[in-house]
Structures are given as C-alpha cells and as structure tokens.
Amino acid sequence: MDGTKAYILSKKYTENSLVGGGAIKGKNAVLESVVKTDKQNDVTFKSTLDNGTVERKHMYVLDGEDGFSPIVTLTEVTGGVEISVEDEEGNIQTATVENGKGDTVEVGTTTTVDSDQPAEVEAVPTSTGIKLNFKIPKGPKGDSGSGGGGDAVLEHDVKSNTAAGAIPSGTTIPKDTTFTQFVEKLLISEVAPTISFSITKSGNVAYGGSYNETLTVNVSNIGSAKNIDTIAWYKGSTLLQTDTIGSTTTGSWTYTVADAVTDTATFKAIVTYKKSDNTQATTTKSASITFYYNKFYGSVASLTPSEADVEALTSVLGTAKGGSYVYNVSAARIAYAYPKSLGALTSIKDGNGFSLFDSFTRTEVTYTQNSTSVAYYLYVLTDETTVSSYTVVFA
Numbered sequence: 001m002d003g004t005k006a007y008i009l010s011k012k013y014t015e016n017s018l019v020g021g022g023a024i025k026g027k028n029a030v031l032e033s034v035v036k037t038d039k040q041n042d043v044t045f046k047s048t049l050d051n052g053t054v055e056r057k058h059m060y061v062l063d064g065e066d067g068f069s070p071i072v073t074l075t076e077v078t079g080g081v082e083i084s085v086e087d088e089e090g091n092i093q094t095a096t097v098e099n100g101k102g103d104t105v106e107v108g109t110t111t112t113v114d115s116d117q118p119a120e121v122e123a124v125p126t127s128t129g130i131k132l133n134f135k136i137p138k139g140p141k142g143d144s145g146s147g148g149g150g151d152a153v154l155e156h157d158v159k160s161n162t163a164a165g166a167i168p169s170g171t172t173i174p175k176d177t178t179f180t181q182f183v184e185k186l187l188i189s190e191v192a193p194t195i196s197f198s199i200t201k202s203g204n205v206a207y208g209g210s211y212n213e214t215l216t217v218n219v220s221n222i223g224s225a226k227n228i229d230t231i232a233w234y235k236g237s238t239l240l241q242t243d244t245i246g247s248t249t250t251g252s253w254t255y256t257v258a259d260a261v262t263d264t265a266t267f268k269a270i271v272t273y274k275k276s277d278n279t280q281a282t283t284t285k286s287a288s289i290t291f292y293y294n295k296f297y298g299s300v301a302s303l304t305p306s307e308a309d310v311e312a313l314t315s316v317l318g319t320a321k322g323g324s325y326v327y328n329v330s331a332a333r334i335a336y337a338y339p340k341s342l343g344a345l346t347s348i349k350d351g352n353g354f355s356l357f358d359s360f361t362r363t364e365v366t367y368t369q370n371s372t373s374v375a376y377y378l379y380v381l382t383d384e385t386t387v388s389s390y391t392v393v394f395a
Helices: 003-016 181-186 307-311
Strands: 028-036 040-048 056-064 071-078 082-087 092-099 104-106 110-114 120-128 129-134 194-201 203-208 216-220 227-233 238-247 249-256 265-275 280-292 296-298 314-317 323-339 348-349 360-369 372-381 383-394
Touching: 092 104, 194 265, 194 280, 203 314, 216 227, 216 265, 238 249, 296 307, 307 360, 323 360
Parallel strands: 092 110, 203 280
Antiparallel strands: 028 040, 040 056, 056 071, 071 082, 082 092, 104 129, 120 129, 194 216, 216 249, 227 238, 227 265, 265 280, 296 314, 296 323, 323 372, 323 383, 348 383, 360 372
C-alpha cells in the first residue's frame, strides 16, 4: 500500500470520528503524520478534547495479503489499549489489550500484554476472521504513543571494562536492558539467601547400622532474593522429589527418605530462588553419611591369630590406615589390623619416634564384617614383649 492510499483511508477515518475523543463527530482531529514501514503505514492523529487535553492516536494501515488491507486503530483505555479493525467493506471489530502478558489476540477477545505502552498490531485474515499479532515497544513512550516518560533501553550489548557500583568489570549488559534494570544492577548488590542443609544422621559410621534419614533445608535470611521457587531433593544423582515453594518468607522444609540407609550415601538439596532482577539462581547444599569397617588393636599370643582373636581386640572405626594407640602387653605380641583398601603402612614408630617397622610381620587375611568378606592387613610384632602404657604410631 502506498502513502496516497494510506492518506485516503486515514481521511475517511478522520471524517467518521476520532475514537477516544469523546466519540464526538467532527472533533478537531488533525492528520499529523504518515510513516511508511516495511509492513504497514503508521498514521498519527492529533486532537484537542473539550477540556483542552491534547491526545494523539495511532492508526496502522497494514499491507495485507491478496489486497487485504484492514485499518487498525489503537486507542488508550483504562488499563490497556482498545484495538479497532476495519476491513475494506467497512466492517469494524474491536478487542481490548490489557496491561499484563500475552502475544496474540483474536478480534473480539481480550488478552494482556507486558507493558503499559500501545501495542504494535498486525491484522492477519484467517478462515474465521481477523487475527491480531502484536508486540510491545521496549523503548521509551513516545509523544505519539500513550504519553511521555517510560524506560529507555540499550540499543546494543555493552560490556564494561571497569567496575561500576555493584557491576563488576567484564559484565555484559544486554541489548534491550531498560534504564530501571540498569540502575538496579548498578546500585543493588545481590545478596544470596542464607541456606543451610542437614540430614538426620551424617558423618562416619560403622557398617551394620541402619538409618532413617530426614533431609532439612533451612532459609534463615532471604537476602536480596524475591522468593524461594523450588527445592529439589537428591540421593546421589537420583532426584527424589521437587517441592514448589514460591515463598518470600524464611523457614524450614523437609523430605524423609523412604528407605533406611545402610551404605555410604550423599544427599543434596538444590534450592532455586528468584533474584532481585527476576532472574533465577540455584544453591546446592549436600551432606553425606559414610560407612566404614572397623579396625582392631591390642595384643595376641600367636603370630597368626584367628579371626575371633582379632575381633576380640579393641575396635575403632577404620576411616584411615594410620593411628596412634596405647598398648599394655604382658608376654604377648602387639597387633594391629585394618581394611586392606586403606593401603599399606609405610611407618611404625614408638612414642619417642623410634622406628619399629622392621619388628612387625604383615599378613593379608580375610575377615567377615557385616556379612561381607573384607580383606585386611594384619601387623603383628614378631617377638613377644611386655610393655605398659606403650604408644605405637602407625602411618
């Protein structure tokens, strides 16, 4: 459609009435401009109401398919924009676009858009009527739009090469970031929520135990976040459950694991929250319960004691191959046994630092622990001895 046709159609519109100007025919509406774009002719009218208020209205004369060139008129109404569509036969249909969210509206229905600015509307003929596709300008409100003011936006990405306020050097501020969003980034340092995580039984335990685990997330300070969105509970890499929170308050949330824990396991909670700029962030917290087999120390009569003899000795949790132990021995042999998986010893010394390594004999044995065959290293003093409160350091 050329500018001449747009002008003729716009004159017809002016002669009928100026929508929104009190619906009074003959109101002093003036054709202010006709701007030709790739898909439409943007026509702007200016009028003065009875109370002296100057208003500008947009009318879009679109280049349609197969000569279909509807006239689309946008008028400000309370809470949104009223859209009128007039086809070439003079049939007029209207729809209201409310301030809110949405991207497509069928003529005769109501939807919402994420802006308080007028929508840019394209009317497309369909088998059932006219479909309106619209987008909301992200730039400042113009004089020919819904009034002055509004948020200007960046025309292209900007990467900082120096720190400014809360914005670190090297930060890229993306195109279409509004002035308000930029100021928030500049002046507001993001403070993450204070989140703790615990499980009923954590730390090191001996095989043979069985534990019913309840996982707990506690948020003691929301920081600058807007709300906690979700909490995802995991055992290892297996998702157990995701809870939707959607709460701006602090508090505690729990999840009880269905099966008792009898082997080493790591649990975690992934907390997703909404930051002050409405983007999402996650915090992952974890806790573990680790099972170990026991190790044994004391004195034995034989260089090759039985499994029962070793298991009768003092037991400690086998979290590491080494350790420092005090022996009281009477005409017997110092003994020390631990799971082979912890590795072989490289040093055995007394409390004064004197090496005893060559005085011990090492053998590999298999003991039954928690119904499982476990390979052990057994170190036994080769010769009998008698000592009291004698410290031996294994490493």
